[in-house]
Amino acid sequence: xxxxxxxxxLFYISILVILFVPGYFLxxxxxxxxxxxxxxxERFIFSFGLSLIVVDFxxxxxxxxNVPITALSSxxxxxFFAIICLAFRHWVSKKTPSxxxxxxxxxxxxxxxxxQFLLLLLLLFLTIFIKTAYLSGTVAPTATDMGHHTYxxxxxxxxxxxxxxxxxxxxxxxxxxALSEINMISxxxxxxxxxxxxxxxxxxxxILTVFIxxxxxxxxxxxxxxxILFLGVLFAVSSPQAKFVSxxxxxxxxxxxxxxxxxxxxxxxxxxxxxxxxxxxPTNKPIGFDKSNPYILNDSQKxxxxxxxxxFGLFYTHHLTAFIFLFIFSLLIIIFLALNYKDLKNIFGKIxxxxxxxxxxxxxxxxxIFFFFIFTPNYMQTSAVETAVGTPSKATREGLSxxxxxxxxxxxxxxxxxxxxxxxxLNYKRKNFGFTLISxxxxxxxIMSTKPELIFINLPSSRIGNYMSYPLAILSAYGLFxxxxxxxxxxxxxxxxxxxxxxxxxxxxxxxxxxISDSVQAFKKAPDFTPVIETYDASNYxxxxxxxxxxxxxxxxxxxxxxxxxxxxxxGYRYPQSRGYxxxxxxxxKPREMCTLYMISNPAGQDAQDCFFETxxxxxxxxxxxxxxxxxxxxxxxxxxxxxDVAVYYKK
Numbered sequence: 001x002x003x004x005x006x007x008x009x010l011f012y013i014s015i016l017v018i019l020f021v022p023g024y025f026l027x028x029x030x031x032x033x034x035x036x037x038x039x040x041x042e043r044f045i046f047s048f049g050l051s052l053i054v055v056d057f058x059x060x061x062x063x064x065x066n067v068p069i070t071a072l073s074s075x076x077x078x079x080f081f082a083i084i085c086l087a088f089r090h091w092v093s094k095k096t097p098s099x100x101x102x103x104x105x106x107x108x109x110x111x112x113x114x115x116q117f118l119l120l121l122l123l124l125f126l127t128i129f130i131k132t133a134y135l136s137g138t139v140a141p142t143a144t145d146m147g148h149h150t151y152x153x154x155x156x157x158x159x160x161x162x163x164x165x166x167x168x169x170x171x172x173x174x175x176x177x178a179l180s181e182i183n184m185i186s187x188x189x190x191x192x193x194x195x196x197x198x199x200x201x202x203x204x205x206x207i208l209t210v211f212i213x214x215x216x217x218x219x220x221x222x223x224x225x226x227x228i229l230f231l232g233v234l235f236a237v238s239s240p241q242a243k244f245v246s247x248x249x250x251x252x253x254x255x256x257x258x259x260x261x262x263x264x265x266x267x268x269x270x271x272x273x274x275x276x277x278x279x280x281x282p283t284n285k286p287i288g289f290d291k292s293n294p295y296i297l298n299d300s301q302k303x304x305x306x307x308x309x310x311x312f313g314l315f316y317t318h319h320l321t322a323f324i325f326l327f328i329f330s331l332l333i334i335i336f337l338a339l340n341y342k343d344l345k346n347i348f349g350k351i352x353x354x355x356x357x358x359x360x361x362x363x364x365x366x367x368x369i370f371f372f373f374i375f376t377p378n379y380m381q382t383s384a385v386e387t388a389v390g391t392p393s394k395a396t397r398e399g400l401s402x403x404x405x406x407x408x409x410x411x412x413x414x415x416x417x418x419x420x421x422x423x424x425x426l427n428y429k430r431k432n433f434g435f436t437l438i439s440x441x442x443x444x445x446x447i448m449s450t451k452p453e454l455i456f457i458n459l460p461s462s463r464i465g466n467y468m469s470y471p472l473a474i475l476s477a478y479g480l481f482x483x484x485x486x487x488x489x490x491x492x493x494x495x496x497x498x499x500x501x502x503x504x505x506x507x508x509x510x511x512x513x514x515x516i517s518d519s520v521q522a523f524k525k526a527p528d529f530t531p532v533i534e535t536y537d538a539s540n541y542x543x544x545x546x547x548x549x550x551x552x553x554x555x556x557x558x559x560x561x562x563x564x565x566x567x568x569x570x571x572g573y574r575y576p577q578s579r580g581y582x583x584x585x586x587x588x589x590k591p592r593e594m595c596t597l598y599m600i601s602n603p604a605g606q607d608a609q610d611c612f613f614e615t616x617x618x619x620x621x622x623x624x625x626x627x628x629x630x631x632x633x634x635x636x637x638x639x640x641x642x643x644x645d646v647a648v649y650y651k652k
Contacts, residue, residue: 053313146248234515255321420479
């Protein structure tokens with residue numbers, strides 16, 4: 001019991017040290033403790049996302065200096081970074097006294113009424129409850145992607161060096177550093193719930209990041225609260241939510257935190273461009289931004305620096321999200337400049353003062369130094385970029401239909417999201433960078449997922465389509481609120497007052513039934529973990545009864561949690577060999593080796609015999625319910641292990 005309590009305490013400490021402390025002290029260095037440019041809630045939420053990036057850069061520095069990455073060095077690195085941040089803050093405080101800008105407006109924006117606060121708590125509770133209820137039945141380490149990712153994290157924990165990935169561009173170093181360091185500090189096994197808990201925490205923080213971004217852009221607490229309904233409660237299980245968490249889709253989960261966070265910092269950096277920001281709530285007053293105020297410009301430079309820092313972190317974390325980010329950001333700049341073409345001279349003048357400043361140039365220069373001279377991402381050293389650009393090479397990359405989009409993001413979010421986009425375009429404020437951001441975010445993802453040939457994208461369309469959940473959740477919240485906003489109804493007569501209550505009830509029922517039914521269908525009957533245990537038992541048997549000269553082949557089609565077998569051996573990412581899904585051997589666009597198929601499907605054939613001789617394979621793991629007869633009738637194969645769902649055959 002004491003050991004369990006001790007391990008839990010260590011786990012919470014590791015979460016605090018790796019996922020919170022670095023980001024908190026970075027924000028402290030940038031904004032100080034009492035300055036009000038960023039609220040306490042924002043400090044708390046963004047400390048996690050920034051910590052992921054800081055920890056990555058510390059590991060990159062260690063790698064360049066040939067310092068082993070251990071539990072002790074990881075803790076010391078975070079402490080050293082915190083001390084530097086404190087020293088920098090002390091130096092800045094002496095040079096320039098701290099000031100609080102816009103305290104009343106900030107307090108007003110983050111001051112919720114009693115009903116709003118209770119609704120916010122209820123939505124957060126339902127978000128966590130639905131996700132954890134689903135994950136409780138899927139938390140066992142079985143997911144294929146999770147097995148692949150935890151292998152690299154375990155290799156880092158074992159070798160105390162950054163993994164090389166054996167030339168594979170599909171894995172990015174930022175996906176594994178935090179996971180590995182939490183493992184080293186806490187001692188938690190990868191064959192536990194801790195990787196899922198880690199991803200669940202990141203997923204919840206991404207929802208809160210969207211909440212903060214929505215609040216800042218629309219300056220309306222009700223719209224921000226509704227965004228949690230559409231992103232947190234509704235479709236709480238479907239991809240890229242709890243299903244991605246349980247499936248170990250680490251890159252997407254981390255990317256969906258870092259991309260909205262980067263958008264937040266870029267939006268805050270552009271606030272000084274506005275003459276005034278129109279609030280949705282008629283009781284609020286617009287804020288005036290004056291370039292002549294040095295503190296306003298200084299704050300924008302800080303936010304832009306954090307935006308650049310977050311962008312570099314994104315490129316070290318998930319190349320698909322970073323790729324999508326570049327397209328969204330490009331469209332964002334084009335739309336914003338096109339809408340404000342009459343004021344380009346003034347805008348470029350302000351942007352010049354913003355960009356060509358010490359904090360911005362320094363952040364960008366340090367990022368480039370790390371990117372090209374200290375640690376270059378693995379995908380930059382391969383043809384990954386070339387394979388992502390060009391004419392779609394597969395049917396799965398030729399774009400999604402509207403039915404596909406509907407099933408991916410949910411019918412209710414698709415309908416209300418595009419309604420929100422329409423209303424937003426009617427109420428457009430040219431200099432509101434936030435409105436342009438939401439529009440570009442949605443439009444670019446829609447083009448990339450439905451018409452990739454228009455912009456020469458050669459990526460799986462379904463993976464891009466999953467990203468639409470986030471901007472459509474924001475627009476759904478804005479659209480639903482706008483329809484039933486009394487001031488909008490009175491002024492534009494969209495819905496007569498006598499039909500207002502009934503219409504709201506009908507739409508609310510449609511929203512809830514459509515969004516929650518998705519979660520209800522995802523809850524399965526009590527899971528059976530027996531196949532998982534049997535796979536692990538067979539793996540333990542092989543670890544004890546084989547040596548480095550033996551070569552093992554497993555089946556991926558019918559063995560549960562087979563991708564986790566490699567964690568028992570730690571003899572390379574591709575060990576044991578694996579017979580993949582049958583359809584992959586028939587893919588004309590990507591010819592594959594055939595030995596793994598021949599040696600299991602037809603071990604008596606000449607092709608299989610040649611493969612056995614070439615690969616020296618002498619142990620085969622299969623599910624005897626599907627693959628046994630072809631081995632039983634051969635005299636040179638002996639069954640040396642069988643537990644019901646996994647059998648091991650030895651080739652004499």
